[in-house]
Amino acid sequence: MGKKMSQMMSIEQARSSSLRGSVAAMARAANQARRTAAQTQTAVVVERNGVLEHLYISATQTDIKPITVSIESQEGH
Secondary structure: OOOOOOHHHOOHHOOOOOHHOOHHHHHHHHHHOOOOOOOOHEEEEEOHHHHHHHEEOOOOOOOOOOOHHHHHHHOOO
């Protein structure tokens, strides 16, 4: 019927253009959330290794690095 789990394709190879662009859209949304948090002096909540972290970014902080996303092949997982 469909591909086996061991033969999963990368999201970049999806038939749906919306799905192919979803990772970049999430990165843009995360960057906008960080800018908004800095402007409103509120925290951005992220999960790292199963732990929720509250990140506070100063509105004057000039070294806010944009979030970038790298898609790795799911083969062998």
